Each structure stands twice: as structure tokens, then as C-alpha cells.
Amino acid sequence: xxxxxxxxxxxxxxxxxxxxxxxxxxxxxxxxxxxxxxxxxxxxxxxxxxxxxxxxxxxxxxxxxxxxxxxxxxxxxxxxxxxxxxxxxxxxxxxxxxxxxxxxxxxxxxxxxxxxxxxxxxxxxxxxxxxxxxxxxxxxxxxxxxxxxxxxxxxxxxxxxxxxxxxxxxxxxxxxxxxxxxxxxxxxxxxxxxxxxxxxxxxxxxxxxxxxxxxxxxxxxxxxxxxxxxxxxxxxxxxxxxxxxxxxxxxxxxxxxxxxxxxxxxxxxxxxxxxxxxxxxxxxxxxxxxxxxxxxxx
Numbered sequence: 001x002x003x004x005x006x007x008x009x010x011x012x013x014x015x016x017x018x019x020x021x022x023x024x025x026x027x028x029x030x031x032x033x034x035x036x037x038x039x040x041x042x043x044x045x046x047x048x049x050x051x052x053x054x055x056x057x058x059x060x061x062x063x064x065x066x067x068x069x070x071x072x073x074x075x076x077x078x079x080x081x082x083x084x085x086x087x088x089x090x091x092x093x094x095x096x097x098x099x100x101x102x103x104x105x106x107x108x109x110x111x112x113x114x115x116x117x118x119x120x121x122x123x124x125x126x127x128x129x130x131x132x133x134x135x136x137x138x139x140x141x142x143x144x145x146x147x148x149x150x151x152x153x154x155x156x157x158x159x160x161x162x163x164x165x166x167x168x169x170x171x172x173x174x175x176x177x178x179x180x181x182x183x184x185x186x187x188x189x190x191x192x193x194x195x196x197x198x199x200x201x202x203x204x205x206x207x208x209x210x211x212x213x214x215x216x217x218x219x220x221x222x223x224x225x226x227x228x229x230x231x232x233x234x235x236x237x238x239x240x241x242x243x244x245x246x247x248x249x250x251x252x253x254x255x256x257x258x259x260x261x262x263x264x265x266x267x268x269x270x271x272x273x274x275x276x277x278x279x280x281x282x283x284x285x286x287x288x289x290x291x292x293x294x295x296x297x298x
Contacts, residue, residue, distance in 0.1 A: 012253035013285045018042075019266045020072070020174075020201060023274060024049055025056035028063045030274045035067050037278040044069045045103055045137075045174075045267070048076035054089060061098045071098040072137060076107035077116035085114065086122070090131035102128065103137035103174065110147075120156060123163045136164060140175040140200065142187035146221035154194065161196045174267045177203035178222050179213075179232040181251045188261040201267035202252065206277025207244035210234050216271055242272065244280055 020043035023031055031044070044064045046057055057073065064071035073093055080086050093099040104119040116122050119138060128136065138160045141153055148156075157173070164171040173191075178184060184202055191200070205213055213234075217224045229236050231251075234243040249266070256264055270277045 012250045013287065015249060015253050015256070015264065015266055016281055016285045017265075019268060019281060020045060021268050021274060021277065022047065022270055023060060023064075025052040025060045027270075027274055028060055031060075031063060031067065031069075034275040034278040035069075037275075037282040038069065040068050042069050043072050043101065045072040045074060048074040048079060048105075048107070050079060050108065054092070057089075058092055058096065061093065062096050065096065065098050070101060071096075072101045072103050073098060075102055075104045075119075075122055077104065077119050077122045078107040078109040078112040078114075080116050080122075081114040083115060083125070083127070086116075086125070086127055087131070090127060090133070094131050099132040101135045101137070102133050104128075105139050118156070120159055120163065123160060123167070123169075128169065129167060133169065135170040135172070137172050137174050137201075138164075138198075140173040140187070140191070142175055142184045143178055143222055145176075157191065157196055158194055161198055164198070172199045172201060174201045175203045176220055176222065177205045177216075177269050179205075179217070179248065180223060180228045181248060181255060183223070184252065185255055185261060188264075192260065192262050197262060199263040199265065200261075201265045203267050203269060204245045204248060206268045206270045206272050207242055207280050208272030208276070209242050210239045212271055213243060214239070216269075246284070249284070 021038070022045045024047050046060045046064065048057065061071040061073050073089075075086070075089070090099060093102075104122050106118045116125075122128070123136065138157070140157060141148075144150055145153060161171065173196075175184065175187075188200060205216070214224055214236075216222075224236070226236055231247070232243065232245075233247045234241065252264075258264075268277045268281065
């Protein structure tokens with residue numbers, strides 16, 4: 001669809017102020033190409049994939065810094081083979097002037113490859129502050145986790161918030177992505193009721209092919225019923241097109257109550273590419289976009 005003339009900035013555009021993006025070590029060229037559409041100082045999370053080595057991750061981190069953006073390297077607890085490996089990576093990040101912000105996640109391996117069972121173990125290691133980390137992001141799961149029980153998830157986020165306070169580290173939460181605002185908002189209320197007051201960045205999939213979105217949803221246990229798909233703006237019976245988060249962001253903005261849900265921002269999972277996500281966000285923030293599509297038919 002062609003972009004229409006600029007519209008007044010939508011209230012939902014406020015949610016995109018200070019949004020963050022995610023990239024892998026292989027996405028440097030895509031980030032460079034997309035840079036004109038990305039606001040200066042945007043946080044860019046650099047993932048810690050098992051298929052990428054340290055040098056590739058560090059090259060991505062350095063590229064983010066070189067481009068005038070803020071690198072947020074991931075630390076995948078169960079992928080770390082030793083305390084020495086964690087120290088070496090943190091030291092390299094410090095040398096690259098990229099250790100201020102990190103995101104600590106448990107990681108995919110069922111059995112830890114080293115001494116860190118989960119993100120909390122990394123937070124308690126004492127190494128983050130030693131190497132200059134000032135802000136730590138942690139994970140949140142509004143729709144649960146396919147391999148972790150709900151009580152364990154609640155305990156984990158409460159414990160991580162407590163450790164960050166004890167260690168004097170600033171923190172925030174980045175949630176798993178989803179297609180339905182209802183579980184996100186309910187989860188936010190529950191988080192605040194438990195005394196966790198960290199700012200939350202709600203995970204949002206950038207524009208991408210519907211088949212790809214569904215593959216990631218199946219992998220991470222994200223709901224994709226016909227009703228949810230319709231609310232988000234795509235149909236499960238027509239998987240050939242693409243879908244963007246317009247309707248999700250509008251609904252989240254309309255229903256966000258700071259008193260109940262706390263401080264919110266957005267974090268984009270760039271499943272359809274950094275360029276497509278950055279262009280979408282730039283257009284949406286200014287109102288230079290087409291109106292949200294009509295509801296899809298199931």
C-alpha cells in the first residue's frame with residue numbers, strides 16, 4: 001500500500017518514543033542501510049545466538065556504537081561455558097565502550113553449558129558492576145514460557161528486580177512478543193501488584209510475513225487463535241501476506257493506564273528485517289502512514 005500524506009501524530013506514536021530494536025551478529029549491513037530511519041541514540045539489542053561466535057557479536061556491538069546508537073549486548077546465561085568466558089566478553093565490551101547496558105537472559109539450552117543456570121545467577125555473579133555495567137534488561141513473559149512454570153516465572157522476575165535493587169543497578173524488562181494486548185495488560189497489572197516497578201518494554205514483532213510470524217509464535221508459545229489473529233490484523237486462512245503491529249500498538253496505547261501498568265515502551269523483534277521495522281516505526285511516529293487496515297476475516 002502507498003503511504004498517504006502525513007496525518008497528525010497519533011497518540012499511539014508516543015509509545016514509540018525511545019523504542020528499541022533487536023539484531024543478530026549477521027545484521028550489520030542491514031543496520032547500516034536502515035540507519036537513516038533510526039533515531040540517534042536508539043537502543044539496539046545484540047543477541048547471543050549459539051550459531052554465532054564472540055567475534056561476530058562484538059563486531060555487531062561495535063557497529064551499533066559506530067552508527068551513533070546504543071548497543072545492548074545479550075548475555076545468555078546457559079550458553080556461557082565458564083566464569084572466565086563471561087569475564088572475557090564483559091572485558092571486550094568495556095574496551096569497545098559498550099558495557100553500560102546489557103540484557104541478561106537464561107538462554108535456550110536445556111542443560112547449562114557452564115556454571116550459570118539462569119539469568120539470576122549472572123546477576124548475582126558480581127561481575128556486571130566490575131566491568132562497568134550500569135543498566136540491565138531482563139525478560140518477561142505475559143503468555144508464559146513453554147518450558148518454565150508460571151510460579152517459577154513469577155519468582156524469577158521478583159528475584160531479579162530485588163537483586164538489581166540490592167546491587168544498585170538500573171533495570172528494565174523486555175517482554176516476549178505477542179499478538180494480543182489483553183494478556184500483556186493483565187500481566188502488567190500483576191507485575192505491579194507484586195511490587196516490581198521496573199520500566200517495561202513490550203515486545204512487538206516488526207512487519208513481517210505471516211508465515212514467519214506464525215513460525216516464531218509456535219517456537220515461543222505465543223497464542224495465535226483465529227480470534228487473536230483477527231484482532232491483530234491477519235487471517236490464519238490467508239498466510240501469503242505480511243502483517244504489521246499498527247492495531248496492536250493503537251490498542252496498547254488506548255488501554256495503557258500509567259497508574260495500573262507503570263512505565264511502558266516498545267521493543268521491536270525485527271523478524272521481517274531491520275529496515276522494514278525501522279521504516280514502519282519512523283512512519284508511525286510521525287503519522288505519515290496509511291490508516292490501520294480493516295479487521296481480517298478468519
